[in-house]
Amino acid sequence: MKKRIFTGLVLACMSILPTMAQWGRPVDYSAGPGLKDAYKDYFTIGVAVNKHNISDPAQIEIIKKQFNSVTAENAWKPGEIHPKEGVWNFGLADSIANFCRENGIKMRGHCLCWHSQFADWMFTDKKGKPVKKEVFYERLREHIHTVVNRYKDVVYAWDVVNEAMADDGRPFEFVDGKMVPASPYRQSRHFKLCGDEFIAKAFEFAREADPTGVLIYNDYSCVDNGKRERIYTMVKKMKDAGVPIDGIGMQGHYNIYFPEEEQLEKAINRFKEIVNIIHITELDLRTNTESGGQLMFSRGEAKPQAPYIGTLQEDQYARLFKIFRKHKDVIKNVTFWNLSDKDSWLGVNNHPLPFDENFKAKRSLQIIRDFDAAADNRVPKEDFVPNPMNQPGQEYPMVNSEGFARFRVVAPDAKSVIVSLGLGGRGGTVLRKDKDGVWTGTTEGPMDPGFHYYHLTIDGGVFNDPGTHNYFGSCRWESGIEIPAPDQDFYAWRKDIPHGNIQQVNFWSESTGKMQTANVYLPDGYGKLVKGKNGKLEQTRYPVLYLQHGWGENETSWPVQGKAGIIMDNLIADGKIKPFIVVMAYGLTNDFKFGTIGKFTAEEFEKLLIDELMPVIDKQFLTKPDKWNRALAGLSMGGMETKLITLRRPEVFGYWGLLSGGQYAPDEIKDPTVVKYIFEGCGDKENPDGINKSVADLKAAGYNAEGLISEGTAHEFLTWRRCLYQMAQSLFK
Numbered sequence: 001m002k003k004r005i006f007t008g009l010v011l012a013c014m015s016i017l018p019t020m021a022q023w024g025r026p027v028d029y030s031a032g033p034g035l036k037d038a039y040k041d042y043f044t045i046g047v048a049v050n051k052h053n054i055s056d057p058a059q060i061e062i063i064k065k066q067f068n069s070v071t072a073e074n075a076w077k078p079g080e081i082h083p084k085e086g087v088w089n090f091g092l093a094d095s096i097a098n099f100c101r102e103n104g105i106k107m108r109g110h111c112l113c114w115h116s117q118f119a120d121w122m123f124t125d126k127k128g129k130p131v132k133k134e135v136f137y138e139r140l141r142e143h144i145h146t147v148v149n150r151y152k153d154v155v156y157a158w159d160v161v162n163e164a165m166a167d168d169g170r171p172f173e174f175v176d177g178k179m180v181p182a183s184p185y186r187q188s189r190h191f192k193l194c195g196d197e198f199i200a201k202a203f204e205f206a207r208e209a210d211p212t213g214v215l216i217y218n219d220y221s222c223v224d225n226g227k228r229e230r231i232y233t234m235v236k237k238m239k240d241a242g243v244p245i246d247g248i249g250m251q252g253h254y255n256i257y258f259p260e261e262e263q264l265e266k267a268i269n270r271f272k273e274i275v276n277i278i279h280i281t282e283l284d285l286r287t288n289t290e291s292g293g294q295l296m297f298s299r300g301e302a303k304p305q306a307p308y309i310g311t312l313q314e315d316q317y318a319r320l321f322k323i324f325r326k327h328k329d330v331i332k333n334v335t336f337w338n339l340s341d342k343d344s345w346l347g348v349n350n351h352p353l354p355f356d357e358n359f360k361a362k363r364s365l366q367i368i369r370d371f372d373a374a375a376d377n378r379v380p381k382e383d384f385v386p387n388p389m390n391q392p393g394q395e396y397p398m399v400n401s402e403g404f405a406r407f408r409v410v411a412p413d414a415k416s417v418i419v420s421l422g423l424g425g426r427g428g429t430v431l432r433k434d435k436d437g438v439w440t441g442t443t444e445g446p447m448d449p450g451f452h453y454y455h456l457t458i459d460g461g462v463f464n465d466p467g468t469h470n471y472f473g474s475c476r477w478e479s480g481i482e483i484p485a486p487d488q489d490f491y492a493w494r495k496d497i498p499h500g501n502i503q504q505v506n507f508w509s510e511s512t513g514k515m516q517t518a519n520v521y522l523p524d525g526y527g528k529l530v531k532g533k534n535g536k537l538e539q540t541r542y543p544v545l546y547l548q549h550g551w552g553e554n555e556t557s558w559p560v561q562g563k564a565g566i567i568m569d570n571l572i573a574d575g576k577i578k579p580f581i582v583v584m585a586y587g588l589t590n591d592f593k594f595g596t597i598g599k600f601t602a603e604e605f606e607k608l609l610i611d612e613l614m615p616v617i618d619k620q621f622l623t624k625p626d627k628w629n630r631a632l633a634g635l636s637m638g639g640m641e642t643k644l645i646t647l648r649r650p651e652v653f654g655y656w657g658l659l660s661g662g663q664y665a666p667d668e669i670k671d672p673t674v675v676k677y678i679f680e681g682c683g684d685k686e687n688p689d690g691i692n693k694s695v696a697d698l699k700a701a702g703y704n705a706e707g708l709i710s711e712g713t714a715h716e717f718l719t720w721r722r723c724l725y726q727m728a729q730s731l732f733k
């Protein structure tokens with residue numbers, strides 16, 4: 001029997017604490033459709049591959065499942081495939097092409113003309129002397145024709161010219177030893193020999209060889225104001241002159257802080273003026289502040305990534321893809337630059353990709369894939385008002401009528417601010433610095449109604465929001481926010497009814513060697529002399545509900561965020577219950593760390609509750625000190641305590657309640673006469689089937705059981721407020 005309860009306890013615990021369910025149990029973020037399928041109505045999804053990626057069966061599986069476009073990371077670059085005049089390295093280049101042919105994957109041809117990894121022999125003759133541009137063009141033409149003809153059957157787009165424009169931040173530059181106003185063009189050997197004519201020539205040669213392929217000009221830092229305009233001007237000039245440029249490739253070597261959405265949109269919108277095809281050709285998100293396409297970057301120390309960095313990256317991927325989706329009219333492909341962090345040209349310690357160094361999908365993959373198309377165009381209603389739980393005079397956080405929450409945090413020198421409130425498993429709401437240098441942000445969608453704990457993560461450190469009050473949860477005083485609920489009246493203050501009060505009781509606990517605290521709700525009229533049955537004046541005695549908080553909480557949780565006193569007042573005023581006392585004690589649950597949950601027996605709390613607290617309550621208050629006037633209920637871990645203690649000590653409590661805290665099975669209790677009423681409840685986002693089944697089983701076995709599934713809520717306080725409201729109406733009857 002003991003063993004059974006124990007196993008049941010661990011299982012119940014796994015299912016009732018959603019965060020805990022993830023602990024030690026690896027989540028497979030690749031479960032679900034491939035990216036290519038999730039984005040079939042938007043654009044193709046590509047990946048740059050090396051030779052390992054197409055040799056290892058596990059990596060091949062990832063490529064086939066996720067991607068419908070492939071770029072050879074290096075194998076097709078002029079310097080690789082054509083290192084000397086007449087010398088061609090087709091080996092790996094062909095393998096990649098054949099891999100794609102066999103698997104029906106189309107390719108982006110990268111790249112035909114570039115200043116880096118180029119066939120530099122084209123610039124000199126056999127004696128090492130510079131050649132005339134006509135000779136260079138002849139060689140370039142032969143190169144382009146050879147590559148294009150060999151692969152055009154499997155290629156749908158070519159990066160014809162790569163990175164021909166100059167970077168921002170250089171108003172002047174040295175050319176041949178002289179300082180001159182910076183040219184819009186990169187001072188490559190190509191440019192120095194031919195001017196910008198080489199760009200036109202490369203595109204003409206590509207068009208000759210492939211009349212139908214999409215011809216792309218590809219570059220990095222397209223979101224920088226200066227570079228964006230230089231690219232725009234060059235492409236426009238070329239197109240006006242009849243050069244066959246079909247589209248612009250925005251490489252997309254970004255980072256977790258950059259670019260801002262407006263900056264990205266500015267570039268897309270600008271390029272839209274001159275092309276109707278944009279490819280995001282080389283997407284990766286560094287975890288530092290570097291960006292761009294040049295080989296100047298730090299590979300960083302070998303260290304694991306802090307969780308908040310992961311959140312920033314997930315959020316940045318989510319923001320970027322939302323914009324890509326918005327511009328699906330022009331964006332036709334998004335390609336990740338490399339398959340996994342292990343492959344990344346940025347080094348594994350930048351963790352830039354949705355697959356980690358062991359080829360395991362990260363949460364980024366799920367977030368990119370499982371987007372909510374309806375939410376893409378959702379704009380919150382601008383009827384935000386200060387959260388009712390704010391500190392005096394504080395405007396933020398705010399909540400709107402739909403349940404969106406908006407935050408504002410002043411932290412001028414911070415690099416990142418994350419509010420831990422997030423939707424759909426996201427790590428939280430990432431705030432952005434607004435134009436006044438203040439961090440602001442709105443949740444991605446409406447939050448569940450009711451009370452939520454949260455905190456701020458500023459540059460990796462945990463802080464509270466100075467805008468709102470603090471509530472004890474997660475073993476610390478957390479910030480709290482209250483989202484309006486449709487049924488909020490049942491826990492709202494009412495001025496026109498009598499109110500009870502909550503007293504703090506401090507008592508010495510021998511078993512823990514400490515003073516302990518309980519908060520005791522006493523109904524209105526408590527202690528008053530009333531006429532008894534025999535006409536004598538006497539004080540009414542009351543039944544007692546012992547009501548326990550969850551893990552990480554304490555004796556303040558039910559009275560404050562649980563609103564237990566208000567709920568009781570309202571129930572009594574509406575005649576829905578006869579008055580009773582509610583005792584809300586500290587349940588010692590915080591002394592159990594995750595990882596030792598298997599050792600959680602509630603034996604310490606049982607001692608404190610029954611041997612130490614109950615005698616104090618029965619002595620100090622007007623209680624009816626017997627089993628049929630005593631109930632024990634608790635939420636989450638308090639529910640687990642309730643279950644363990646009621647089963648071990650059925651002679652003490654006559655009414656039992658589990659609020660998101662597991663279930664009873666009839667054969668655990670064995671005797672329907674030991675308990676008058678069993679309540680079990682949870683949110684519909686928790687384990688409603690488990691509750692429904694358990695309540696049905698209990699009823700079938702002759703128990704007076706009742707269940708409540710709270711609508712639209714999860715493992716949070718609105719679920720438990722509703723449970724208390726419902727359960728209280730059936731106690732002590």
Ligand code: XIL
Binds near residue numbers: 074251282293345
């Ligand atoms: C990178 C490759 O990933 C590296 O393996 C190689 O050493 C250098 O080039 N812009 C481009 C890509 O267009 O071809 C570059 O690829 C990354 C920057």
